[in-house]
Amino acid sequence: MNLKHNIIKLYLLKAVKWFMIVMPIIVLFFESKGLSLTQIMILQGTYSLFVALFEIPSGFFADIYGRKNSLVIGSIFLFLGYLIFSFFSGFNEFLFAEILLGIGGSLISGADSAILYDTLLEIKEEDEYTKIEGRTYAIGNFSEGIAGVLGGFLAMTSINMPVYIQTIVMFLSIPIAMTLVEPKSSYKLAKSFSSIITVVKDTFIYQRKLRWYIVYSSSMGIATLSIAWFVQPFLMEIDTPIIYYGIIWAFLNFTAGITSYYSYLYNNHNLLIYISLIMITSLILLGFNISYYGLIFIILIYLLRGIITPKLRHLININSTSERRATVLSLRSFVIRISFAVIAPVLGYISDSSDLSLVFYVLASIVGFSSLLAAFKLKNN
Secondary structure (H helix, E strand, O other): OOOOOOHHHHHHHHHHHHHOOOOOHHHHHHHHOOHHHHHHHHHHHHHHHHHHHHHHHHHHHHHHHHHHHHHHHHHHHHHHHHHHHHHOOHHHHHHHHHHHHHHHHHHHHOOHHHHHHHHHHHHHOHHHHHHHHHHHHHHHHHHHHHHHHHHHHHHHOOOHHHHHHHHHHHHHHHHHHOOOOOOOOOOOOOOOHHHHHHHHHHHHOOOOHHHHHHHHHHHHHHHHHHHHHHHHHHHHOOOOOOOHHHHHHHHHHHHHHHHHHHHHHHOOOHHHHHHHHHHHHHHHHHHOOOOOHHHHHHHHHHHHHHHHHHHHHHHHHHOOOHHOOOOOEEEEEEEEHHHHHHHHHHHHHHHOOOOHHHHHHHHHHHHHHHHHHHHHHHOOO
């Protein structure tokens, strides 16, 4: 079978997986079930914790047993998670669903990028990776944008309806993943847990570039994940009608999609430093503008997300060997998720007990220190 077909299938898989009808109203959905913002952020922290706990083992699983198998099993877990959201209610049930979603997310994280890179490597088009990864990310953002508009309108009929439709969409990802072809260049590591330790130690101790790229990724990941979850509380704070939630969510994802599509064009030597400075400034100004003017800075953050995500994946890919690529990409996600798992409940508590402005100031401080440190270390490396 033609390996090039993998690229189209990965585009389709990204489109289906990111067709997140539920995302524009997920906070409203949880609140309709009686959850506080602190509890909601505990759920998201739990999701991130389980992504983190299974991130490196799942990347190792993908390196041994195949990236295709990892994507198929991960898709099944995601479907089961949303199935629980559809038919159960309450904090404990939702907590279990988030655990399933976290495990599923970890099985997919890194495996998709790894199978794409190895596909391109085998057909001798690896130089096209950043462009194709950027397009994949753009397709995902456009898909999420379209889904967002639909989710906002569906929520007008019933707050549960987007969750029901989301469950069906997640099921569709399973047969798509099953049609992928495993590249021959997906070399297998020795089947021992010690191999994971070797990759982790090598990445953080001996591979200085990889280490600081992962630190930088975690900083940007904390910023963009937090903003994604605080968009809805922000809209509630400024009394936005629910029908506009999906439209705003769609616009944000379209902006990220556009910049990710052209991310391969951004090659300035100081790019990481510039992105850090713009991100910090945007977060601070957002804290000063809890009003419709604040949407300008949220849009700017999404524009930055579109540029930096495929760019960082490319930088990590070219500094990793094929047999370790999925594990290293999972290590990147591990650091992002474990950081967010710690920070998310704290931000939720700050929002419940104080105000949204303080949330954004705290984010600016954390992201500012860690991302600029990593950016300057990489510049001087």
